[in-house]
Amino acid sequence: MDEEALGFDDFSVEMQDFTVEKQGKFDRIWKATEGGSLHQHPLIHGGTVFFGSLNHCVYAMDAVTGLERWRFRTNGMILSSSPVYHEGMIYIGSYDHCLYALEASTGRLVWKFEARDRIFSTPYVGAGGAVYFGSADHMVYSLDAMTGGLNWKFRTSDKVTATPTEHEGKVYFGSFDQNFYCVGARDGRLVWKFPTNGEIHLLNPVTVHDGAVFFGSFDNNLYALESDTGKEIWRLRMGQYGNYMSPILHEGMLYQSSRDNTLHAITLQGEEVWRIARGELICIPLIQDGRIYVGCEDYNMYCLDMKGKELWKFPTQGMTYKKPVVAGGRLYFTSWDCNLYAMDLKTGSLLWKFRTEGSPAYFPPPNENFTLRVKVKGGELDEKAGRKKKYDTGEKDEEGGGGFYKSRITYGGSSKYREKGGYGSGGEDDF
Numbered sequence: 001m002d003e004e005a006l007g008f009d010d011f012s013v014e015m016q017d018f019t020v021e022k023q024g025k026f027d028r029i030w031k032a033t034e035g036g037s038l039h040q041h042p043l044i045h046g047g048t049v050f051f052g053s054l055n056h057c058v059y060a061m062d063a064v065t066g067l068e069r070w071r072f073r074t075n076g077m078i079l080s081s082s083p084v085y086h087e088g089m090i091y092i093g094s095y096d097h098c099l100y101a102l103e104a105s106t107g108r109l110v111w112k113f114e115a116r117d118r119i120f121s122t123p124y125v126g127a128g129g130a131v132y133f134g135s136a137d138h139m140v141y142s143l144d145a146m147t148g149g150l151n152w153k154f155r156t157s158d159k160v161t162a163t164p165t166e167h168e169g170k171v172y173f174g175s176f177d178q179n180f181y182c183v184g185a186r187d188g189r190l191v192w193k194f195p196t197n198g199e200i201h202l203l204n205p206v207t208v209h210d211g212a213v214f215f216g217s218f219d220n221n222l223y224a225l226e227s228d229t230g231k232e233i234w235r236l237r238m239g240q241y242g243n244y245m246s247p248i249l250h251e252g253m254l255y256q257s258s259r260d261n262t263l264h265a266i267t268l269q270g271e272e273v274w275r276i277a278r279g280e281l282i283c284i285p286l287i288q289d290g291r292i293y294v295g296c297e298d299y300n301m302y303c304l305d306m307k308g309k310e311l312w313k314f315p316t317q318g319m320t321y322k323k324p325v326v327a328g329g330r331l332y333f334t335s336w337d338c339n340l341y342a343m344d345l346k347t348g349s350l351l352w353k354f355r356t357e358g359s360p361a362y363f364p365p366p367n368e369n370f371t372l373r374v375k376v377k378g379g380e381l382d383e384k385a386g387r388k389k390k391y392d393t394g395e396k397d398e399e400g401g402g403g404f405y406k407s408r409i410t411y412g413g414s415s416k417y418r419e420k421g422g423y424g425s426g427g428e429d430d431f
Contacts, residue, residue: 020240021371025176026199026218028364029120029161030136034077036358037318038334041082041122041204041284043090044327045104049342050085051334052078052092055358058100059340060090060107063327066342066352070107074100079120080161080203081133082322086125086145093119099133099141101148111148115139117159124205126166126185132173134160140173140181142188152188156181162202167227172213174200180215180223182230192230196221201244204284204323209249209268216243222256224270234270238262241367250287257282259366263294263308276308281366284323288345293331295320297366301333301341303348312348316341318360336360 032039036055043050048069049061054077060069076096083092089110090102095118101110116137123133131145136159142151158176165172166185174180176199182191198218207214213227220242224233239260247254247266253273254266263282265273276282280297287293291311292304297319303311318336325332330351331343338360342351 022198022218022242023371026201026242028366028368029079030118031362031364032077032079033362034358035361036338036356037336037361037363038338038340038356039080039321039336040078040334041323042325042332042334042340043083043085044325044332045085048104049332049340050083050090050104051340052081052083052094053338053356053358054079054361055356056094056096057356058083058090058092058102058107059354059356060104061340061354063330063332063342066340066354068354072100072102072107072109074098076118080122080322081119082122084123084125084131086131089145091123091125091131091145093121093123093133093135095119097135097137099123099131099143099148101131101145113141113143113148113150115141120161122163122204124164124166126171128166128185130166130185132164132166132171134162134164134173134175136160138175138177140164140171140183140188142171142185154181154183154188154190158199162200163205165206165208167206167208167213170227172206172208172215172227174202174206174215174217176200178217178219180217180225180230182213182227194223194225194230194232196223198242201242203245204248205246207246207249207254212268214249214254215246216256216258218242218244220258222247222254222266222270224268236266236270236272238264238272245284248285248287255285255287255292257284257294263292265308274308276304280319281321283321286324286326288326293324293326293333295322295324295333295335297321299335299337301331301343314341314343314348314350319363336363 040051049063052058056074058072074094076094081093083090090104093099097115098112100112115135118136121134125131130142134140140154156175160175162174180194196217196219212224216222221235223235239258241259247256256264262277264275283295285292285294300313301320302313316335320335331345338356339353341353
């Protein structure tokens with residue numbers, strides 16, 4: 001195949017003319033303002049669509065008609081902590097520091113657990129009936145999914161926004177302290193940790209397959225580690241603005257979006273097969289029946305074939321950042337424009353949409369923490385002024401549409417780069 005067909009176009013060459021410097025920690029998610037915007041992976045169960053909003057509410061909608069069944073109001077924004085279903089209950093976290101367990105059929109509060117800081121992390125329910133989540137209080141928590149009782153908590157050295165993932169008796173997660181952790185699912189004791197050189201954000205569950213665990217870091221690498229030992233198998237460098245997700249595994253191939261607006265297809269051995277680039281940040285893909293569905297900060301939802309060729313796109317009025325879901329021949333996804341969309345899977349036509357209360361919130365530009373230096377002969381040049389200058393990559397914000405320590409449980413009703421890796425056995429438990 002020619003390079004153009006695979007997506008290796010001028011983008012690859014142009015990036016060689018720049019150097020990127022990260023300025024401080026990634027903090028975009030803590031600067032969002034309140035509003036009706038949606039930043040969620042919607043959940044489909046029993047003919048109902050569940051999702052949360054920055055207007056503090058959890059919604060349940062009829063998946064066919066789009067009519068509201070119930071809503072539950074928390075005391076803080078729900079930003080990225082997406083709903084998870086387990087045995088009749090919906091679990092979701094809020095910026096009010098609480099993880100909520102709601103009755104799926106009615107929205108009635110069953111219990112809530114209060115951490116010490118905001119919850120961005122999507123919860124994960126393991127095989128043993130524990131629900132795991134991370135918090136900005138530096139902790140990962142394990143709770144009894146039925147009662148909300150604390151099983152254990154594990155302290156890292158910085159915020160945890162990643163979704164913890166349980167696999168074969170171990171729980172895997174990353175932290176803003178730049179380490180990737182493996183702890184015991186039963187007792188929360190450290191098994192191993194692996195250091196990277198950037199925050200580990202991870203908007204989706206960690207990918208564990210055939211003795212390997214795969215994840216991305218803000219040090220621009222995608223990593224493959226031995227799941228039992230933490231020993232590095234390989235790393236693949238991609239982009240210059242960091243990686244914020246775990247790859248999606250489909251039929252022996254990994255699909256990874258990097259924050260330089262590129263979607264990559266990678267073998268399990270760390271070899272890139274193809275890539276596609278867009279003008280804005282490409283988000284977490286869904287792969288279904290030979291098609292790739294992926295949102296983008298250019299306000300579009302895309303349908304691609306398995307080689308990355310665009311089949312159709314659907315425009316919205318806001319970034320379509322989170323992974324869509326499929327059920328009953330329909331594609332469901334959320335947008336920063338305050339709408340949940342239901343589309344015909346084959347044609348890409350709109351079936352219905354539901355708008356939340358509130359206007360689009362403000363969200364900073366994706367790369368505001370990075371500085372771009374343009375390489376030219378003799379220095380770094382400001383094209384217009386003709387003098388050396390330090391460039392900031394923050395673009396004019398068009399995403400938001402303008403304006404734009406105590407824990408307790410409460411019960412209630414109503415470009416390959418490979419090198420040998422390392423891992424450590426230090427760590428800290430906090431019970």
